[in-house]
Amino acid sequence: MRASNEEGDAEDPEVVDKILTSPLRRGDGTAHALIERVLQVSAERWPGRGVRLTAPVSLRTFYEAFGFRKTEGPFLEHGMSFIGLTRKSRQSRDSAAAKSPKGPDAFATTYELL
Numbered sequence: 001m002r003a004s005n006e007e008g009d010a011e012d013p014e015v016v017d018k019i020l021t022s023p024l025r026r027g028d029g030t031a032h033a034l035i036e037r038v039l040q041v042s043a044e045r046w047p048g049r050g051v052r053l054t055a056p057v058s059l060r061t062f063y064e065a066f067g068f069r070k071t072e073g074p075f076l077e078h079g080m081s082f083i084g085l086t087r088k089s090r091q092s093r094d095s096a097a098a099k100s101p102k103g104p105d106a107f108a109t110t111y112e113l114l
Contacts, residue, residue: 013050013086014042035066043091050088057081 016038021031042051055063057074063085072084 013052013088014046016042016051016053019053019055031062035063039066039087043089048089048091050086052084052086054082054084057083060085 019031019034019038021034025031039051042049051068052071053063053068054073054077060070060083066087067090068085068087070083071086074081074083076082
């Protein structure tokens with residue numbers, strides 16, 4: 001995930017680049033646990049900010065179960081049909097603004113999420 005602290009982007013959601021699971025782990029709850037962790041870290045690191053991601057059209061229902069809603073697409077990426085989905089924050093932006101980290105603490109790496 002990335003956070004940008006530039007002026008004027010407080011309304012922009014945080015972007016999750018990719019959430020991948022091994023084909024051997026699909027259907028065993030791993031993806032569910034990863035999404036829950038991403039949402040938890042996002043709420044802790046960037047309170048009051050939404051989360052945006054792109055996913056294959058076939059996973060729309062999966063992400064909607066976590067509160068994501070289709071916001072763009074479908075569009076082709078690497079020959080597959082994808083959609084953009086956004087999940088609004090469940091915290092108010094005003095109360096969250098004071099808690100939002102600045103500088104190096106505004107970024108989370110893959111390793112921090114696991």
